[in-house]
């Protein structure tokens with residue numbers, strides 16, 4: 309199924325994001341995590357990330373197909389512009405077409421490790437909107453989702469400029485916007501208000517990363533620029549020496565966060581699984597998700 313159809317006619321979209329594991333054991337663990345979640349609630353789609361610096365070029369496609377076949381679910385492949393010429397991206401998109409992939413999450417990508425800023429690869433793209441345009445012009449059979457930033461992308465000079473740049477991606481043909489993780493729903497609601505006022509009508513899907521480990525989430529948020537509200541941080545810190553306690557606090561927080569988002573009429577939820585099922589399963593079990 310195409311992402312464009314998943315959110316149509318008021319249908320609710322539940323999606324999971326996973327990454328290509330490095331080992332066979334990691335892959336077995338991932339498939340088992342997905343199976344656990346799917347038995348409880350079948351997602352509308354599962355998306356598979358494209359490694360930083362283009363490190364999983366082929367694995368992303370292989371895993372997208374494997375999950376579609378092994379789990380019988382709709383899938384999406386992420387693709388970034390990092391380290392690729394336009395011709396290489398075109399070849400990759402042809403490969404994705406041949407493999408029957410229907411959905412692409414089109415991204416610019418982060419600068420490779422050690423490089424302070426993103427540099428347009430020679431013969432490549434500088435921004436994700438250019439990738440969306442290529443897909444729309446030459447591979448119109450794909451449905452496309454893009455990234456949005458409730459707390460504003462780190463490199464953007466202002467929220468208004470970042471939103472205008474997001475609008476470029478949607479105007480270029482993106483069918484849905486999936487957000488970066490965030491922990492303060494007020495950031496999402498403010499972003500959604502400005503998004504609507506800017507005339508963007510593509511479904512806006514909140515991205516949720518349940519916190520399961522304080523050190524890990526501090527590392528992740530320091531990289532992507534998302535804030536952890538002080539009260540939540542204090543709650544987590546109270547369990548610094550108790551790993552199960554951190555998971556419990558993180559799960560309770562995500563349940564409250566998702567309930568408030570659901571009450572506010574979001575068209576879907578996108579869970580960053582980090583290839584694990586436990587936290588997301590507990591959250592889904594506590595929510596009364598629309599069908």
Ligand SMILES: Cc1cc2nc3c(=O)[nH]c(=O)nc-3n(C[C@H](O)[C@H](O)[C@H](O)COP(=O)(O)OP(=O)(O)OC[C@H]3O[C@@H](n4cnc5c(N)ncnc54)[C@H](O)[C@@H]3O)c2cc1C
Nearest residue numbers: 357358386415416417418435436455461463464470473488
């Ligand atoms: C849902 C989601 C999935 C992700 N998946 C992956 C993944 O699989 N692999 C990975 O490596 N990373 C992934 N990322 C991270 C993403 O690659 C980074 O956040 C990256 O820094 C920006 O990518 P983008 O597609 O949003 O870029 P862009 O939309 O190109 O934006 C990047 C910056 O440039 C500005 N900008 C955009 N267009 C223009 C323009 N035309 N002119 C001037 N300025 C412009 C924007 O305001 C922003 O500051 C994901 C992020 C999200 C939210």
